[in-house]
Amino acid sequence: MAKINIDKKDIAKSLFLNGAFTQEEIAAKVGTTRQTVSRWMKDGGWEEMKASLTITPDQIISQIHRQIMEINNRIGEREPGRRFATPQEADALAKLAGAVKKLETDIGVPDCVSVAMRFLAWLRPLDTGAARQFGNLFDAFIKDQASKGK
Incomplete structure (x- = not known):
């Protein structure tokens, strides 16, 4: 069970660092609570990390x-x-x-999330329906990957 939490935490961290999601949205995407995401952010110093992501x-x-x-x-x-x-x-x-x-x-979760976010930003003005479908499918993919740590 602990492995799943680590994977969820890693995915949540990637979503926070690479996206513009609220704590509630991140929690929904990884299947946890907003309070848990808030604690992960505070304990892990995610705000400071996000500020330092200007280097490529x-x-x-x-x-x-x-x-x-x-x-x-x-x-x-x-x-x-x-x-x-x-x-x-x-x-x-x-x-x-x-x-x-x-x-x-290396291509890790942060890289995958970053590419998906850029793709969604590109697709949204072209076809909102397809963007919504892709977003839902990508969310399902992330949850599936998190569950494979069982």
């Missing part, structure tokens, strides 16, 4: 690339024959490269 994955990747370049520049400045990464530098380079790969390939 591409910007983060760009920052990581700059860090990699800085490490490589330091290695390149060493005297000839000693231009090799130290174990700590090699470890840092591997971790940074792994972070870039993860950012470039």
